[in-house]
Amino acid sequence: xxxxxxxPRHLVMGxxxxxxxxxxxxxxxxxxxxxxxxxKKPLELMFVYSLEERVENNSVPSRFSPECPNSSHLxxxxxxxxxxxxxxxxxxxxQGTALGPQYFGPGTRLLVL
Amino acid sequence: SQQGEEDxxxxxxxxxxxxxxxxxxxxxxNNLQWYRxxxxxxxxxxxxxxxxxxxxxxxxxRVTLDTSKKSSSLLITAxxxxxxxxxxxxxxxxxxxxKLIFGSGTRLLVRP
Numbered sequence: 001x002x003x004x005x006x007x008p009r010h011l012v013m014g015x016x017x018x019x020x021x022x023x024x025x026x027x028x029x030x031x032x033x034x035x036x037x038x039x040k041k042p043l044e045l046m047f048v049y050s051l052e053e054r055v056e057n058n059s060v061p062s063r064f065s066p067e068c069p070n071s072s073h074l075x076x077x078x079x080x081x082x083x084x085x086x087x088x089x090x091x092x093x094x095q096g097t098a099l100g101p102q103y104f105g106p107g108t109r110l111l112v113l
Numbered sequence: 114s115q116q117g118e119e120d121x122x123x124x125x126x127x128x129x130x131x132x133x134x135x136x137x138x139x140x141x142x143n144n145l146q147w148y149r150x151x152x153x154x155x156x157x158x159x160x161x162x163x164x165x166x167x168x169x170x171x172x173x174x175r176v177t178l179d180t181s182k183k184s185s186s187l188l189i190t191a192x193x194x195x196x197x198x199x200x201x202x203x204x205x206x207x208x209x210x211x212k213l214i215f216g217s218g219t220r221l222l223v224r225p
Contacts, residue, residue: 002155002157004155006155041217042116042214042215042216042217042218043156043201043215045212045213045214056212088153090155090156092155092156099143099144099205100161101146101158101161102156102158102213103158104148104155104156104157104158105155106154106155107153107154107155109153
């Protein structure tokens, strides 16, 4: 266990659904990240939060909406997704946003029908 | 952005053998990090080597860094079936702060 949990672990949703992914870290870190990992593609950084402020939005479509209510929790709200959004969504945290290692959760496997 | 490129893309070895994976990158770095990912799971941080370090050890792992060649290698000694995973290098550029840019990784299979 890395100290970063994600729920749900698996999610199937239709294109008209609204769902949320949740990430929680128990490491006392102050930076959190969302990554997307599609089949046969490298990990893509989506969003970065530092001290609950968004510091990076890596050209992600607006159908993905992040929320960071405090330094321990991170959400990814999903609405009107497309089948190509099916992927493994990984959350990570780190102490600060510079230089150190990131600690990843187990991921949410998302399938959009 | 700074991305590490791992080589080979896939590696199959017998249990007990050593596995060597290489990483190349393009610009100046603060540090370079290696991660492991078991199939369909999250990434696990293995080791971080700073730009002023040339070699680092952690258990059966040995990482080298050659900043003049902009390359790094990860050696796993006495491999075990449980080492089967994908391995990624993530160079942290001097102007990139938190942005770890992952490559496609090396898929390692250790046959029992």
